Amino acid sequence: MTSDPVKQAQGVQSVEIGSRLLAALAANGKSMMLRDLAKSVGMPASKAHRYLVSFVRMGLVEQDANTGRYALGHFALTLGLASLARIEPVSLATPILEDLCEEIGETVALAVWGTNGATCVRCIEATGPVTVTLRTGIVLPLTTTATGRVFAAFYQSPLLKKVLDAELGVAAKAGKTTQMALMREFEERLTEIRCRGIARASGGFAPGINGFSAPVFDHTGSMVAAIMSGGTIGHFNMEWDSSLALCVKEAATKLSIRLGYGYANAGELRN
Known part of the structure; x- marks a missing residue:
């Protein structure tokens, strides 16, 4: 096993020691007195004061x-925001999706909002005898799929309203009802999704397919992606409190945290 070249290289010890104070302030989440800050890192107060x-x-x-x-000061915030700006959801999502697929034995995917709507950008297919096949680039309807519904519930975009209005208009004509009536019904569904922190759908993506989808948030609290899973009816448990639903929500929470979403806020996603 090769050793880490960064750990082997000679550094500036005083910088490493002083950084413990910054780490303590970041972990504490609020301002601290000198004595408490020094005690938290096992450093004499006089030494901590110099740093x-x-x-x-x-x-x-x-x-x-x-x-x-x-x-923490303004420059610490600048550094943090610069680091967060470099984070790319798709690359961070891959190991989380792989773990989720292995845990639940179902096909999983990541979707983001593209030019035409909720778009699948990363997919990992399960290896069982009967699995759901997703392809990257597919755009998922807002009203009939779990991922579309979770974007409709949490994502903020002027384009989303246009896409939703168009879908409801087509559905209203096909069902010989009014678009306003369908919108009222859909809003009730969205309220439940926001309350539960996850969306579900049956047959919306394809006949005989069930699905769950949970929102992923970034450091600003904005939804940036969705983690979804799908399986065949009769095999894929659609109960809100099923282990499948909980695993999908937990995966979305993990990715949200990796993207800088606060631990306190991320806790709300688990409820």
Whole structure:
């Protein structure tokens, strides 16, 4: 086994020691007194203070003039946002999708909002005797598929409303009803999806196919993708509290956290 070249290289020990204070502030999530901050990293307060003076000058840390408490500064925020901007959901999703596929034994996929709607961009097919086949590039209807519904419930885009209106218009003509009536019915469905944090559909993608889909959020709290799974009716459990549903939600939560969505907010997705 080859050793990590980064760990082998000579570094600046004082930087590594001082960074423990920054890590403690980030983990704590709120401002801290010097004594508490120093204690949390096992460092004498006088030593911690010297590091903090430099960090304040750099903008990595700020100190409240009234309380004396320390918190992460504007430059730390700039660095964090720059790192988050480099994150690409599809590449981060791949190992999560692989684990999910292995855990539930069903085909799984990642969808994002493309130029024409909710679009499958990554798919991992299960290896069982009867599996659902998805192809990348396919656009999923908003009203009849689990992934379409979860985008309709959580995604914010002017284009989404246009696509939804067009789908409901076609459905209204086919069903000899009004578009307004269908919209009221669909809004009730979306309310349930928002409450449960996951969408389901049966036969919407293809006859005989059930599916679940859960939203993925980024560091701004915006939906950026959906993790979905599909299987055959009679084999794929469609109960809201089934192990399949819970696994899909958990996978979406993991990816949301990787994309910078806060742990407190991510906890809401599990409920």
